[in-house]
Amino acid sequence: MSDDIEIDTDDLERRMEGAMHALKHEFGTLRTGRASASMVEPIMVDAYGSLVPINQVGTINVPEPRMVTVNVWDKGMINKVEKAIRDSGLGINPQTNGPIIMLPIPELNEERRRELTKVAAQYAEHARVAIRNVRRDGMDQIKKAKANGMSEDDQKFWEGEIEELTKKHIGLVDKALEGKQAEIMHV
Template sequence: MSEGPDLDDLKRRMDGALNALEKEFQGLRTGRASVNLLEPIMVDAYGSKMPINQVGTVGVPEPRMLTVQVWDKSMTKAVEKAIRESDLGLNPQVDGQLLRIPLPDLSEERRGELAKVAAKYAESARVAVRNVRRDGMDSLKKAEKDGDLSQDEKHLYEEEVQEMTDKFVSRIDEALSAKEKEIMQV
């Protein structure tokens, strides 16, 4: 068989879309405390934006409570402000250099909103996987046009790329379904 597309590279890129989705899902609040909840928050520190885990230690002392132990006392206000201004609906309480962040119960309406956000994340991941498929198909067409692949070989590779795409899209759907179930769980 002639030189086809780099299927390992396509698989790696599709894996990347799935991993990014799982990371985004970890940041969605489901009523249980998780250090990943604060991961996307950026703090104005020392003249630049820094992830919250680079200015303090995030902990989970109880299932419905997060804590942030700020390393530099002068950064406490900035960390508190960053948490309040995030779209997570959290209200930190300052105790010296320790911020206690109780997680409020999720209302039915808020759960519905979170499920919609999760669906949006999943759709972005599906689009990313389809873009990888498109790149793979384009490289197949080019290889056939350049005479590197026969029509039959191109057809076989197209089937492989489509099969891989379908597998990743179904994994994304499974992840979304699991996340929606977790969000709606009271």
């Protein structure tokens, strides 16, 4: 193998890890019947003339397995936070108790669980596509390097390295999806 032409597999792996990190974040936003602070993090509140994340207008807590609370810092914002939660599509009806907005997490019915597993599968497919795009970029680097004098043996070696990285990360996506779907379907 010639030392002058190498493919940066560390960068490719870092980018594939980024796709995995994004997938885990998206999985965290899916409601599984258990309370999680991450399920309300994407909610944007119309505060002071602009949209801000809910965690910038109050403290999010999970005091019980089926309850999320938002302790709103500015009492004047309570109605706007409630409206943002109602409009978020989470299917949760907020209950106000002073500055604290309680979000009781209802049991998921079978139909909603199936819908959520399909959403999880879509998230996983997006991650697979992102990983394959990184693979394609790596293969393009190999083609450029071959045009600049990379030997056929080196080309085969680097293609094998990139394929191994891709298989590893696609396998991690599949495993994460399997775990998330099992968590969603668990009653």
